[in-house]
Amino acid sequence: MNKKETEVILQRIENWYNRIQDLFIYDQKVFQAEYGWSKEPVSFNDRLSLDYKPIKEGEPWGGKWESAWFHLTGKVPQEWTGKTVYGDLDFSGEGLVFDNRGIAMQGITNASIWDSNFARTRVPLIDACNGGDDIDIWVEAAANSLFGVFTDPDPAENSPKRYGWFDAKVEKINFGIFDATLWNLYLDARILRGLIKHLDKNSVRRSRAILALNNCIDEFRDDSRNALKANECLHDELNKSSSESDLDVSAIGHAHIDTGWLWPVRETIRKCGRTFATQLNLIDKYPEYVFGASQPQHYAFIKEYYPEIYERIKNAVSSGNWELQGGMWIEADCNLISGESMVRQLLHGKNFFKDEFDIEVDNLWLPDVFGYSAALPQILRKAGVNYFLTQKLSWSQFNEFPHHTFNWRGIDGTEVLTHFPPENTYNSELDTEFLMPAQTGFKEKDKLNEFISLFGVGDGGGGPKPENIELGRRMSNLENSPRVKFDSAKNFFHRLDDHREKLDTWVGELYLELHRGTLTTHGLVKKQNRKLEYKLRAVEMLWSCLPLSKYPNNEFDLMWKKLLLNQFHDIIPGSSINLVYQTTHAEYDQIHRGCDELMDNAAKMLFEEDENSFVLVNNLSYVWKGTIKVPDGFRGYSLFTEDEKNLEIQAVGEETYASVELEPLSFKTIKRGDKLVLNDNGDQSNVLENSFIKYKFENGTLVSIFDKTLNKEFLSGIGNIISLYEDRPNNWDAWDIDFFYRNALMETATLENIESIHKGNVFEQIKFKFSIGSSKIEQTVILSAHSKRLDFKTSVEWKERHKMLRVHFPVSIRHDQASYDIQYGYVKRNTHRNTSWDKAKFEVVGHKYVDLSDNDHGIALMNDCKYGHMVHDNLLDLNLLRSPTNPDPDADKGLHSFTYSVFPHDRDLIHSDVIRESTCLNQEPILFTGYKTELEFPVKLFGDGLELSVLKKAEKEDCLIIRIIETLGKRSKGSILINGTITECDLMEWNEVAKPIILEGELEINLTPFEIRTYKVAF
Structure with a gap:
């Protein structure tokens, strides 16, 4: 057979192969059918509560995401005795077939927009019928395909099909005789067809497989009754054994x-x-x-x-x-x-x-x-x-x-x-x-x-x-x-x-x-997830200060499982449909309410009521130093601690703020003092300054970061440039960013006005208003009196389509690598694009911070809910918002609030306060109004580089779980102070990895770089 003849035969094989796939069920009959429609799913046990009416093939039964129960009945002809009977069912969408007892038999689906082989419409009903058999089955049908409903990838705002459409009708409700002989012929042919596609074109094996299939088709003669004889033509090729060089597959x-x-x-x-x-x-x-x-x-x-x-x-x-x-x-x-x-x-x-x-x-x-x-x-x-x-x-x-x-x-x-x-x-x-x-x-x-x-x-x-x-x-x-x-x-x-x-x-x-x-899309989902991760941790720590018998295991279990479900790899990344996020946000609200209720209940048991005091809880392993908003009833009054130290207070409009410093893992009672008259400082310049650092602004952009203690300028150009880019990736709208966005800058934010400037003994702030594209931005830039960290508290009314919002800071630091915060540690990534591997990482994940340091100094860009970063040479760049339209046309539309911060520092990351400052930015103290306390945490942790990440009750034992992590990436020493029997265990709390120690004081610990260590403590 020459090359041209082979091509003709191969086309013949392909045509025949496709043709016989429609012949597996023959002599088909139509079921009698009735259906009961419902908006939402109804269980098998409740199906009879629906109103039923007859329906035939070709008739519609539902719209997108709707449901129906179908009752199908039929009688097998007497002449089918001994035959195998299959159903051939297609309701346009998906379904689950039940027998009349409610036993689930098989799922069905009409196909996929991506692969017709995904269809599943054949349902085995009777292996060997007696003739005259009654068939009585139920199908729970869904008006959606294997991959949801039909969508417009970029729908108009007022489109009635904005969130998709689906018109379900009864395509097939048939039953007939299943031709197993023909089906087996098809399967054997499929095996050889695949061999032909992947064998060398000049191989003996390929040539003989082609000949065998050609002979098979000759014998078949377009008549299924010849399937058995036709199949004999393939046996020699199918019976050739594998060689010792072939590999094994675990299927x-x-x-x-x-x-x-x-x-x-x-x-x-x-x-x-x-x-x-x-x-x-x-x-x-x-x-x-x-x-x-x-x-x-x-x-x-x-x-x-x-x-x-x-x-x-x-x-x-x-x-x-x-x-x-x-x-x-x-x-x-x-x-x-x-x-x-x-x-x-x-x-x-x-x-x-x-x-x-x-x-x-x-x-x-x-x-x-x-x-x-x-x-x-x-x-x-x-x-x-x-x-x-x-x-x-x-x-x-x-x-x-x-x-x-x-x-x-x-x-x-x-x-x-x-x-x-x-x-x-x-x-x-x-x-x-x-x-x-x-x-x-x-x-x-x-x-x-x-x-x-x-x-x-x-x-x-x-x-x-x-x-x-x-x-x-x-x-x-x-x-x-x-x-x-x-x-x-x-x-x-x-x-x-x-x-x-x-x-x-x-x-x-x-x-x-x-x-x-996916590091940026659906920013509110990402923000809520991070806030709830911290909130659940905080509430667990509060309840760990109470007797273990009071610990609300069930409540925590339910809340954690809701959060974990929404961490699925298409939900939290922002790549799901709008309907998914309606549920996600409702469940986030439930978790917030559950946490708030548990915190209130814990406070009632932990603290003593006092209308003239409030309690601050620092559950971090770091000193928390910063500004709190003074609660109602305490504004306009002096505030002092139990050791009679007055807090510095500052008023901004109707609000009052106080500077506080809280020891690690501590409770602090703040008392109300005398009435005060508070005034703003008269300085209205575009400079934010304290004894450590000076930030200078022009037209809402940052033009200087001058560190007074180091006598160093940290900017090499204009910073806080908020930029709008065209964002139309080649594929996967919600998922992808393509590198060519960098060449599609549309505009930078335009300053509309400086709304206010406030300067006082606690902090200084400037409030800017910007416009960009069709969106508005309000930004309050705040410098505490006691830190070098500059916070950009940002609110965006986001009204874009296929646009991306980013902010960048060109800095006077260069290094081949930058450090990015990740789970329980950090990673270093190259800041150059020497290789294709480096170039590919033009957008990477970071959690609380990214830090660029040389051997002398460094600067960190921090955030409270963002993840997409880019550091190239000396440019720090953070992705703030996207606006894809597929699969959710409303992705990210609306109001967003977030904070990003810059923090210059001496030396490198691990010799700086970057980790502490970024942690404090993300986890403010918990405030309980109307209480006082002298309570202490049941555990204390000492040692640089060590962080108490978890304090909670064990899942299955009456003991506390303490989890400690090494954060600096070096060997770190410290000690735990707690009374009880302490035992190191694995993360599952199942297996002990060291002998128990009865402790009435400090336990010295030594952790290797980034080590996670977990202890059980019994009392």
């Missing part, structure tokens, strides 16, 4: 279900039901099949809403056919959440699996998260998680990651064994078309013999279909294909552990060169 059924994304979380509950029911039925059919699912939150949903499915899952876990994966409560974002949130994700996730299934999960399963913090390895290992899986770095924009299997080393030196499935997807179809290039592309094929394949429909759920498993069976011993075996990730990783020493090591963060915009 794991997978259905990555986004907890919230292009659908609301309430729809995720039903996606879990559809997916899990489908996979349980496949487990019943294929005894060797192994399905895995992560996210304990999803199991909790199933336990509540589908208890029958949940019991079947428990049985499948016991049999080894269902694997519990991933220790986190949900598949969380790993750029934006705090170190303690990472710990709680694992604490709640692993506890759930242990409590419900008596299984300890030892892997982290995050196939679709947008980058991975270098703090993770230590957190994982100290939580009993030894293995990590993702594939997301295969999406990187510029540089190909050099490994698929490697040791990943974090900021403290801890390593975790890591695997990236070389198919570079978690939606494999487990056929030769996917696995052959994975085998040749596997970067460790020179030293390892196996890799993982995650196969099945993901993102919107569903998981594998029967054909995927059948295809895997056919590749268990096939020439030119890796050998497929169905197995668990646990078994794979435990085998891989034996080869750990052979593997290369990657040091530092796993940076995804894509989706950089």
Whole structure:
């Protein structure tokens, strides 16, 4: 067969292959159908409360996000005796099929806008019918597709379809005879078709596979009755065995279900039901099949809403056919959440699996998260998680990651064994078309013999279909294909552990060169998450000062789990639809109210009522020195401490402010004194100055930062330049920022007026008003009398579309690296663009600060809720706001408030006050009006570089948990002062790592760089 003849035959094969896929169900009959519509989902038990009416194929039944129950009945013809009967069901959207007893049978979906292979409409009904059988089934249908509803990527403000549309109708309600012979022919042909695509064009194997398929089509003669004979033409090629050089594949059924994304979380509950029911039925059919699912939150949903499915899952876990994966409560974002949130994700996730299934999960399963913090390895290992899986770095924009299997080393030196499935997807179809290039592309094929394949429909759920498993069976011993075996990730990783020493090591963060915009989009979500992380910590510490018997375990558990759910990797990054965020903000409000109520209740038990006093609580490991707003009833009065020290007070308009200094981990009572008359200083200049530093402004921009103590100017140009850029990434609107934005500067903020200037003994401030684009900015710039830190308290009425707001400061410091705050530590990144790897990091994550220091001095840019940073040469740049329109056309519109700060300092980061100042910026003292106290915290921590990150009750014991972190990246010494029996333990609080010590005083501790150490204290 010459080249031209081969091309003709290949086109013939493709046409035939596509044609036969519509023939698997024949002699189809139509169900009798009635339906009951509802706006929101209704359970099976409540379905009869709906009003039902008849419906036929082609008729509409609902609009976007609506629901309906369909009752389908039919009778099998007598002549079908012995035949296998399937339903062919399509309600335009998704659905879950139940038998008439309420047992979930299978999920269905009509397809995906991205891949027609994601469709699942065939439903097995009767294996071998008797003839005359009655069929009686129910379908809970959803008016949304696998990936939500249809949307306009850039809708007009007044568009009636602004938030999407979906018109659901009954496409197919049929049942018929399933042709298993033809289906098997299709599967065999699919195997050879994939071989042909990936074998060398001149190979003998490819030529003979083409010939076999051509002969098969000749025998088929466009008649399904010839399928068995046609299939005989393929046997010789399918029976050729694999060679010793072929690799092994651990194939794991997978259905990555986004907890919230292009659908609301309430729809995720039903996606879990559809997916899990489908996979349980496949487990019943294929005894060797192994399905895995992560996210304990999803199991909790199933336990509540589908208890029958949940019991079947428990049985499948016991049999080894269902694997519990991933220790986190949900598949969380790993750029934006705090170190303690990472710990709680694992604490709640692993506890759930242990409590419900008596299984300890030892892997982290995050196939679709947008980058991975270098703090993770230590957190994982100290939580009993030894293995990590993702594939997301295969999406990187510029540089190909050099490994698929490697040791990943974090900021403290801890390593975790890591695997990236070389198919570079978690939606494999487990056929030769996917696995052959994975085998040749596997970067460790020179030293390892196996890799993982995650196969099945993901993102919107569903998981594998029967054909995927059948295809895997056919590749268990096939020439030119890796050998497929169905197995668990646990078994794979435990085998891989034996080869750990052979593997290369990657040091530092796993940076995804894509989706950089998720560090900024939906800024209010990110702000609320950070505020609530700190607030929950603060409330836990308050209740830890009370007897443990009073500790509100259940309340904290519920609030933490709500926060953890909204840390899902499409929710907190800002890449979900508007409907998701309506729920998110409602749940944030619930957590705030819950925290406030718990704080009020704790105060009543901890403090003594006194209408002439208020209590300040500093739960930080640092001296908190700054300004507080004086509460109602105390304005206009002198204030003094219990040791009779007067506070400095300053009035600004109707408000009064006081300068306070609070010792670490302390309570301080402030008393009301005599009436005062307070006046502003008359100085109205554009200079903010104290005894340490002088800041000079012109037209709202910063033109000088002069440090008096160092006799140094810290600006090299004009600072506080607020700039508006065009922001239209090539793809993934809410997710991405492309580097070319830098060349699309539209304008900088224009000063409208200086609204006010206030100068006093506590602080100095200037209030500016700017306009930029269609938006307005108010900025109050504040310098405390006792600090070099300059705060830009900013309010923006944001009215832009496809624009990005940034602020930058050119400084007189240059260094090859800058330090960025991350979870429980910091990382250093290059400030130059020498390599493609450096260039790709044009937007990177930082939490409370980024610091640029040379050997003599430094300057930090701090913030209270922002994450997207860029430091290039001597330019510090912070991303403030974005305005994408897809998938949420309202993303970030409206009022935003945030603070960013500059802080010049002597020497480098670890010899400065950057970490203390940035922590104090983010966590102000808690104020309780009408109380006094002489209370002390039950624990004291001493030592530079040490921070008490957590003080709470243990999850399962009557003892306190103390978590201490080393923050400076060096060996730090100190001591803990507490009375009780203290025992070092792991992050899960399960395993003790040192012998108990009975302590009535100080315990000396020595921590290595960035070490996290946890103690249990029993009394």
